[in-house]
Amino acid sequence: MSHAEDNSLSFHKEEQQIEFSGHLLKITTFKGAYLGVSAFVWEPGLVLCRYFENEKINFTGKKMIELGSGTGIVGILAVLLGGDVTLTDRPCVLEQIEYNVSANIPLRCRHRSKVSALAWGTDQDTYPSDFDFILASDVVYSPTQFPDLLRTLLHLCNExxxxxxxxxxVAREGAINFHQELLPELFNSELIHTYRSNCIYKMTKKQTLARGISF
Structure with a gap:
């Protein structure tokens, strides 16, 4: 029995079907696979996807990276909207993301998707800084991770x-402080959409930080 087959016996798959921008996404979570918060489709991801739909956003030709992809739902939609997207998360989550990429992105455009490990504060230097867009949903949940998340965002950004x-x-510890105190020191940040307690911010790196910053 292969390692993959052996792992499959330790968890079960749950599928949700959600439609955005005319694409019916079949998103599977690996329950019982020790993925923690990554084995759920969280509301901030759905809110971000719905925002892209409502604004009729087209990412054609844009180089993109998603942080904390989890199930991959946001990054997958970005590919279907034309983007060239690198979906990242902890190594243990990548199999779940790859499963959903295979289930939702047609072969003709799968070359525009890549699944890769990225540990905030550690691996970011192995990635380029020429992305047109960075996507992130529900990544602000632990103040202990904020410095590493900021380091990663700053490295991946250009002007x-x-x-x-x-x-x-409301539901995530430190989120208000992160968005209202920490981020504005480093980024131009604009609140562009709210749904219940979920807020979408659109950000760019401040010009004074274009050459980088050290913590």
């Missing part, structure tokens, strides 16, 4: 990079 970040401001 033309746009960040779309959606956070649950």
């Amino acid at each position: 033309k990079t746009t960040i779309y970040m959606c956070s649950n401001m």
Whole structure:
């Protein structure tokens, strides 16, 4: 029995079907696979996807990266909207993301998707800084991770990079402080959409930080 087959016996798959921008996404979570918060489709991701739909956003030709992809739902939609997207998360989550990429992105455009490990504060230097867009949903949930998340965002950004970040401001520890105190020191940040306690911010790196910053 292969390692993959052996792992499959330790968890079960749950599928949800959600439609955005005319694409019916079949998103599977690996329950019982020790993925923690990554084995759920969280509301901030859905809110960000719905925002892209409502604004009729087209990412054709844009180089993109998603942080904390989880199930991959946001990054997958970005590919279907034309983007060239690198979906990232912890190594243990990548199999779940790859499963959903295979289930939702047609072969003809799968070359525009890549699944890769990225540990905030550690691996970011192995990635380029020429992304047009950075996507992140529900990544603001632990103050102990904020410095590493900021380091990662700063490295991945150039002066033309746009960040779309959606956070649950009530349910996640430190989210208000992160968005209202920490981020404005480093990024131009604009609140562009709210749904219940979920807020979408559109950000760019401040010009004074275009050459980088050290913590």
